[in-house]
Amino acid sequence: MSLRTTLHATLQASPAVCALIGEGGAIRHYPVRAPQGTARPYLVSQVIIGQAEETHGNPDDAEDVLDETLVQFTAIADDVDVADALIRAVRQAFIDPTLAECRALLDAAHITAAGPQVREGVSDEVDAGAPQLDLTFFHNPNT
Numbered sequence: 001m002s003l004r005t006t007l008h009a010t011l012q013a014s015p016a017v018c019a020l021i022g023e024g025g026a027i028r029h030y031p032v033r034a035p036q037g038t039a040r041p042y043l044v045s046q047v048i049i050g051q052a053e054e055t056h057g058n059p060d061d062a063e064d065v066l067d068e069t070l071v072q073f074t075a076i077a078d079d080v081d082v083a084d085a086l087i088r089a090v091r092q093a094f095i096d097p098t099l100a101e102c103r104a105l106l107d108a109a110h111i112t113a114a115g116p117q118v119r120e121g122v123s124d125e126v127d128a129g130a131p132q133l134d135l136t137f138f139h140n141p142n143t
Contacts, residue, residue, distance in 0.1 A: 003139050006109040013101040016089035041077035048072050066138045073133045087131045111139040
């Protein structure tokens with residue numbers, strides 16, 4: 001399963017994320033940009049850094065390679081409190097070890113999340129603040 005697919009599945013497994021942006025396969029999480037007219041709140045994510053030179057481990061052993069990928073999540077909502085709650089829920093889905101279903105998805109794909117950094121930003125799409133969360137994921141691109 002690709003990193004993007006695993007991240008989406010992990011968000012779907014989070015009750016807090018689903019409560020804010022939909023249920024099951026209908027969660028409003030999009031790569032880079034949401035379709036025009038998407039109901040708010042929603043989440044967009046994009047890879048900020050994920051280059052081959054960010055590889056850790058033994059490049060000659062496919063099982064021992066770890067790529068380092070920085071992913072930025074941005075919450076878009078009409079209400080800044082809802083956007084903040086969504087960013088907190090996203091952080092929890094990837095960092096909180098007590099969310100067993102989320103943890104199982106990440107563990108099965110050999111993905112580790114690290115380095116949460118939350119900051120507030122302003123989006124061109126909405127007047128309310130659009131908080132962002134940057135997470136670094138270490139993953140084996142060969143699994």
